[in-house]
Amino acid sequence: MLKKSTWLHLRIPFSFFLLPVFLFALAVSPNINEARIIIVFLAVHIFLYPASNGYNSYFDKDEKSIGGLKTPPKVTRGLYFTALFFDLVAILLGLVVNWEFALMLFLYGLVSKAYSHPSIRIKKFAWASWFIAGLFQGFFTFLMCYVGLNDYGLAQLQKTSLLFPALLSSAILWGSYPMTQVYQHEEDAERGDNTLSLKLGILGTFHFTAVFFTLATLLFAWYFVHFFQVKYALGFFASMSPVVFFFGTWYFRARKDPSRADYSHAMRLNFISSFCLNVFFIYFFLDHSQVLQAIKAGY
Numbered sequence: 001m002l003k004k005s006t007w008l009h010l011r012i013p014f015s016f017f018l019l020p021v022f023l024f025a026l027a028v029s030p031n032i033n034e035a036r037i038i039i040v041f042l043a044v045h046i047f048l049y050p051a052s053n054g055y056n057s058y059f060d061k062d063e064k065s066i067g068g069l070k071t072p073p074k075v076t077r078g079l080y081f082t083a084l085f086f087d088l089v090a091i092l093l094g095l096v097v098n099w100e101f102a103l104m105l106f107l108y109g110l111v112s113k114a115y116s117h118p119s120i121r122i123k124k125f126a127w128a129s130w131f132i133a134g135l136f137q138g139f140f141t142f143l144m145c146y147v148g149l150n151d152y153g154l155a156q157l158q159k160t161s162l163l164f165p166a167l168l169s170s171a172i173l174w175g176s177y178p179m180t181q182v183y184q185h186e187e188d189a190e191r192g193d194n195t196l197s198l199k200l201g202i203l204g205t206f207h208f209t210a211v212f213f214t215l216a217t218l219l220f221a222w223y224f225v226h227f228f229q230v231k232y233a234l235g236f237f238a239s240m241s242p243v244v245f246f247f248g249t250w251y252f253r254a255r256k257d258p259s260r261a262d263y264s265h266a267m268r269l270n271f272i273s274s275f276c277l278n279v280f281f282i283y284f285f286l287d288h289s290q291v292l293q294a295i296k297a298g299y
Contacts, residue, residue: 005073006082009057010050017274018049021138021169023281025145027288028165032149039093040101040148044141047090048105052112054083059116064187070263094148101148108144111136123193130196134177138170161227168220175212176273178205183263202261206251213247232284239280243273 022044026032058080062072087109094102111132114120122129143157143166150156157163181188181197182205188195197205217240224232246269253260 002082003076003078005076006054006079008069008073009054009075009079010082010086011053011057011069012046012050014053015045015049016278017270018137018141019045020172020274020277020281021141022145023278023285024165024169025142026149027281027285028162029146029149031151036097036149036151039096040145043090043093043101043105043148044145047086047093048108051083051086051090051109052115054079054086055113056116058083059118059121060191062187064184066184097148097151098153100152100154101144104140104144104147108136108140121193123195126194126196126199130174130177134170134174138168138173139166142166142169164223168216168223171216171219172213172277175209175216176270179209179266179269181205182261183266202254202258205261206247206254210247210251228288232288235283236280239276240273242276243269246272 022041026037057066057072058075060066061075062069064072066072090105090109091102094105115122115129115133122132143162146152146162146166147154147157178195178197178200181195182202184195185198185202188198196208200208217237220236221233224230224236250260250265250269254265
């Protein structure tokens, strides 16, 4: 029986914030079936991500708010072994699809461990941690999901039409990633983790995110216009409007009072952006795959 603290540190609901990458890969997949959708979802979102969360929590031993946990309980040794078990289950599920998908799950797990393990601890290097986290949670995860969803080998990942959306997945994460650290400056500094947000400062973090997010949004629009239809670019702009509104409102409040750069606002921004992206990519998948048209036609 797992302790309540272990379940909390796995932060399974937090996987919702990374769901857009899976849905994006699903939307552009040509060779999917229902069974693989379920297997890949379970492997990545129910086991791989929680394993990473639990492993990081075990070595971070946070006493203040972290993503998905406002008041994290003390970690136990059981959390460490549970995280490793969840990693193993993810890889075994991956083998049900193919060895390439399982290998990518294994590699993701290794990088996530290097992020927080004290012997390497990528997290303490501002630019390296920003780049690696965004690369693996975006670019790598997109390709990993694509391989699993389509039962493809690694040789299928060399097309520009596939590598570009994978890179877009990282671009939007590179923009938003520092905002997930903006409320943790004090604890990160005490622990010696020189995060990018700590390096940029509170307002610098907002400015960095605004510039990078704008660039990522424009690149997404170009991608949809170039490879699909203008309506998807317009839909993407529309889906991002609530995010821009909340971000702008929060920014002006934080300018007046830096204490507003807190956990509650950061989690709200995470939820709004993830929710809007999830809704858009579900629509994109249903419309692009012609599921919506089939429903309208009565099939």
